[in-house]
Amino acid sequence: MSRSPRISASILNADFGRLADEVRRADEGGVDSIHLDVMDGHFVDNITMGPVVVGAIRPTTQLRFHSHLMIARPLRYAERFAEAGSDLIVFHVEADDEPAAVINAIEAAGKRPGIALNPETPAAAIDPYLERVDLVLVMTVNPGWGGQSFMGEVVPKLASLRDTIDRRGLPIELGVDGGVNLDTIARAFGGGGDVLVTGSALYSTDGDLAPTVAALRAAATTAHSDSERT
Numbered sequence: 001m002s003r004s005p006r007i008s009a010s011i012l013n014a015d016f017g018r019l020a021d022e023v024r025r026a027d028e029g030g031v032d033s034i035h036l037d038v039m040d041g042h043f044v045d046n047i048t049m050g051p052v053v054v055g056a057i058r059p060t061t062q063l064r065f066h067s068h069l070m071i072a073r074p075l076r077y078a079e080r081f082a083e084a085g086s087d088l089i090v091f092h093v094e095a096d097d098e099p100a101a102v103i104n105a106i107e108a109a110g111k112r113p114g115i116a117l118n119p120e121t122p123a124a125a126i127d128p129y130l131e132r133v134d135l136v137l138v139m140t141v142n143p144g145w146g147g148q149s150f151m152g153e154v155v156p157k158l159a160s161l162r163d164t165i166d167r168r169g170l171p172i173e174l175g176v177d178g179g180v181n182l183d184t185i186a187r188a189f190g191g192g193g194d195v196l197v198t199g200s201a202l203y204s205t206d207g208d209l210a211p212t213v214a215a216l217r218a219a220a221t222t223a224h225s226d227s228e229r230t
Contacts, residue, residue, distance in 0.1 A: 005189050005220040006032040007213055008066060008175070010199030011057075012048060013147065019053070020060045026202065027061040029209025034063050035177070035197045038081070040071035043095060044144035051077070051084035058085030066135070066195075068116065068177070070143045072096045075105055082109035090114035090137050093125050103132050116177070118143060119154050123161050130170055135195065136161060140188065141178030147200050150179030155191040162192025182219050189220035196220065 009031040014022035023034055036054055041047040054067060067086035071077065074091035075098075081089055089106045093099055093115055106113040114135030115126050119142060126136060138158050141148035158176065165172050176193035181201035188196050198216060205212045 003189075003194055005185070005193075005217050006173075006195050007202075007216055008033040008035040008195050008197045009202055010035040010037060010177075010197050011203075012037040013199035013203040015203070020057050022203065023057050023060045025209055027063055029202070030213045031063065031202075031209075033195070034061065034065050035199075036065060036067045036086070038067055038069045038071060039144065040073075042072040043092065044070050046144045051080040054081060054084035054086060064088060066090060066114070068137065069095075070116075074102050078102060078105040078111075079109045082106065082111045086111060088112050088114050088135055090116050090135060092116045092118070092143075093129070094118055094121060099126075099129050100132075103129065114175075119151050123157050123164070127164075130165070130168070130172065133172060135173045135175055136165070137175040137177050137195075137197075138193070139178050140176055140180070143178075148179055150181075150184040150187070152184075152187060155187055158188075158191040158193060182215060185216055185220045186222075 009026035037048055039046045039048040064087040066088045067081045068090045072095055074095050089111050091102050103113045112134040115129055115133045116137035117126055118139050140151045140154045162174055173194045174192055175195035176188040177197040180188050180196050180198045202209055
């Protein structure tokens with residue numbers, strides 16, 4: 001099956017003092033979606049943004065908002081993030097709440113669910129929920145902080161999930177989140193990822209982001225094409 005790399009801009013690495021402008025800059029640069037890293041200080045050590053921030057920047061773009069809930073109790077907040085303007089709400093299988101209940105809550109709020117798994121979590125942990133989600137997000141760093149290095153040892157799990165999704169004919173996007181940049185995007189895309197979450201690789205660039213987005217797509221696509229010929 002032919003795939004194309006879709007770039008999702010993680011605003012965790014953006015300038016929070018001008019966040020709306022940073023979202024617009026990503027939109028104008030040609031990214032495919034906006035990735036919002038939500039951290040609660042419990043599931044991970046860091047604390048970032050809540051529904052109020054999501055709602056404040058929602059009017060700045062028509063791009064899809066992927067709210068990535070790195071929080072212990074996603075069931076409690078699913079409706080609030082839906083009301084704030086999230087299109088896809090991604091929760092962690094390792095969170096405290098029962099995954100099926102979280103999926104039910106997201107769907108009841110009129111939004112689409114996604115499920116994420118940490119680097120050490122086996123793919124089998126999310127297998128019971130694959131039929132019900134739109135996105136599987138594979139973490140290639142330990143969640144909690146931006147700017148970490150890509151964990152190449154997670155790629156075999158990514159490839160296994162790609163094989164399972166394709167073999168079962170599931171209409172699921174496969175995301176890769178953590179350390180994706182010009183040097184690692186080939187492994188992320190070649191390993192099976194469709195939605196490639198990039199933060200530092202984008203927002204370390206001043207001004208127009210279009211050349212950076214184009215370079216990321218080219219690095220992924222060229223490397224993937226080369227691997228298919230070998």
